[in-house]
Amino acid sequence: MEIRPLTEHTGAEVLGIDLTRPVDATTRATLNRAFVEHHVLAIRDQHLDPPQVLAAVGLFGEIFHQHNTRFALPDCPQIHYLSNQDSFPDGKRYIPGEGWHTDHSNDTRPPKATVLHAVTLPDQGGDTQFANMAEAYAALPAATRARIDPLMAIHVYQSSHSARKLMDLSATNKERVPNAVLHPLARTHPESGAKSIYINPIRIEGLLGLDHKEALPLLHELLEHATQEKFQYRHAWKPGDLVLWDNRCLLHKANGDYDMGQTRYLYRVMLQGDVPH
Numbered sequence: 001m002e003i004r005p006l007t008e009h010t011g012a013e014v015l016g017i018d019l020t021r022p023v024d025a026t027t028r029a030t031l032n033r034a035f036v037e038h039h040v041l042a043i044r045d046q047h048l049d050p051p052q053v054l055a056a057v058g059l060f061g062e063i064f065h066q067h068n069t070r071f072a073l074p075d076c077p078q079i080h081y082l083s084n085q086d087s088f089p090d091g092k093r094y095i096p097g098e099g100w101h102t103d104h105s106n107d108t109r110p111p112k113a114t115v116l117h118a119v120t121l122p123d124q125g126g127d128t129q130f131a132n133m134a135e136a137y138a139a140l141p142a143a144t145r146a147r148i149d150p151l152m153a154i155h156v157y158q159s160s161h162s163a164r165k166l167m168d169l170s171a172t173n174k175e176r177v178p179n180a181v182l183h184p185l186a187r188t189h190p191e192s193g194a195k196s197i198y199i200n201p202i203r204i205e206g207l208l209g210l211d212h213k214e215a216l217p218l219l220h221e222l223l224e225h226a227t228q229e230k231f232q233y234r235h236a237w238k239p240g241d242l243v244l245w246d247n248r249c250l251l252h253k254a255n256g257d258y259d260m261g262q263t264r265y266l267y268r269v270m271l272q273g274d275v276p277h
């Protein structure tokens with residue numbers, strides 16, 4: 001197995017491993033260390049069916065139960081699909097994952113990681129962008145770090161300030177998803193100890209104790225700072241990619257910039273995380 005960094009700060013590709021075969025403890029530990037070090041792992045040349053995806057992602061942690069079960073695969077509901085072929089009830093095409101975000105931050109214990117496995121890709125485009133929130137935090141002026149360190153953000157399923165609209169939750173899903181949770185605006189990675197900006201434009205409704213006149217410009221300023229190109233890794237998908245990223249220290253976004261006559265379909269699994277501190 002070979003692990004090759006893709007940028008100086010984010011992303012590594014993993015070559016020479018077949019996840020349909022048993023993985024020994026040393027290799028598993030190496031993969032988990034590489035995940036914490038590089039934040040995005042693109043494991044190349046995998047061709048996994050849903051049970052094999054579950055076995056492969058089990059190398060990195062426990063499955064997190066996703067909030068909107070409408071995307072669950074009928075025969076393997078722990079795996080969801082991402083597809084550009086779904087529409088909102090008003091007929092508008094739904095492109096999952098557009099706009100910068102981190103996954104399911106409206107959970108009390110948001111997923112530490114999300115895994116996508118490419119099943120069908122468009123000929124061109126449909127990249128996933130990642131922005132490194134630890135690099136962005138470290139590059140903030142000291143006064144901004146001191147300002148955001150004590151702040152708590154209110155995360156909900158769908159922020160009223162979000163430009164991106166999510167698919168509604170069913171009544172049953174609504175019952176098990178918290179109405180609102182509080183997370184620190186700057187969180188410490190439980191494994192690396194690095195501090196990151198923890199924002200989510202589609203989920204943050206406000207900042208505790210600040211009125212919107214103060215909170216919204218601050219959130220906007222943090223997003224503009226954190227998503228500068230110098231903090232990014234842009235993943236151009238290849239057939240067979242299994243990509244795993246760390247939601248604790250990254251924002252990501254999908255790009256709906258390809259021929260919508262072509263299908264983009266990936267399996268999606270998330271891994272359980274801790275309470276952010």
Ligand code: SIN
Pocket residue numbers: 082096097098114126127128252253254255
């Ligand atoms: C997501 O936000 O989970 C989807 C990313 C993608 O489809 O590229």
